[in-house]
Amino acid sequence: MSNVDRRVFMAGAAALATAAVTDRGLAETDDGGPFKLPPLPYAANALEPHIDARTMELHHGKHHAGYVTKLNAALKDHGQAAGLPLEKLLASINDLPEAIRAAVRNNGGGHANHSMFWSIMGADAAAPDGDLKAAIDRDFTSLEKLQEQFNAAGEKLFGSGWVFVTVAQDGKLGLTPRRNQATPIMKGQRVLLGNDVWEHAYYLNYENRRADYLKAWWNVVNWKAVAERYAAAKAGTLTI
Numbered sequence: 001m002s003n004v005d006r007r008v009f010m011a012g013a014a015a016l017a018t019a020a021v022t023d024r025g026l027a028e029t030d031d032g033g034p035f036k037l038p039p040l041p042y043a044a045n046a047l048e049p050h051i052d053a054r055t056m057e058l059h060h061g062k063h064h065a066g067y068v069t070k071l072n073a074a075l076k077d078h079g080q081a082a083g084l085p086l087e088k089l090l091a092s093i094n095d096l097p098e099a100i101r102a103a104v105r106n107n108g109g110g111h112a113n114h115s116m117f118w119s120i121m122g123a124d125a126a127a128p129d130g131d132l133k134a135a136i137d138r139d140f141t142s143l144e145k146l147q148e149q150f151n152a153a154g155e156k157l158f159g160s161g162w163v164f165v166t167v168a169q170d171g172k173l174g175l176t177p178r179r180n181q182a183t184p185i186m187k188g189q190r191v192l193l194g195n196d197v198w199e200h201a202y203y204l205n206y207e208n209r210r211a212d213y214l215k216a217w218w219n220v221v222n223w224k225a226v227a228e229r230y231a232a233a234k235a236g237t238l239t240i
């Protein structure tokens with residue numbers, strides 16, 4: 001490598017290093033507030049081809065990061081609310097000062113929903129078994145029926161929102177769509193799993209074909225992680 005080439009190479013490497021630091025800075029936004037963006041538990045391209053890396057980078061590093069930043073900003077002058085764990089903050093949404101209620105609903109809900117979302121996906125999808133499979137068969141007849149109902153609810157949801165499977169402490173499962181960033185946690189319920197049907201979750205890859213995204217998404221559900229949530233819900237230790 002000539003000196004000139006080396007200089008060019010080094011300049012390129014320095015630019016890349018700067019970009020990496022900047023990206024990391026964005027992905028791990030820490031504004032000193034009580035809530036932090038959790039890192040993605042896998043590489044951004046781990047869910048390809050079903051969810052593309054660019055969608056994951058934007059979804060996590062921009063959208064989710066934005067909810068965390070705005071949640072912390074809303075709570076800045078509300079020390080009591082800021083001291084609550086996220087699930088308690090959301091469960092008490094109707095008791096919060098009106099000035100921050102909408103911001104907490106949108107951004108606190110967004111933070112909880114996306115934190116759950118990253119944690120239940122992964123490359124190692126496998127299939128439900130044991131207690132979880134028994135509960136799905138009992139409450140939805142079969143995994144296929146659950147998926148059918150879930151996808152239909154996602155297609156029907158007008159605008160932006162989520163479809164959730166809720167889990168009661170006795171293990172009973174339910175299906176519920178929610179608008180925007182609302183979550184069953186706001187009603188004191190627990191979420192077993194959920195899919196994001198905001199356009200930002202799929203538009204780069206699927207454009208307007210939400211139904212295709214809903215179908216493909218099941219390929220990246222990590223059933224081991226879902227089974228852990230199911231066990232935690234029954235033990236009363238599942239938070240968000």
Ligand code: MN
Binds near residue numbers: 059196200
């Ligand atoms: Mn989203």
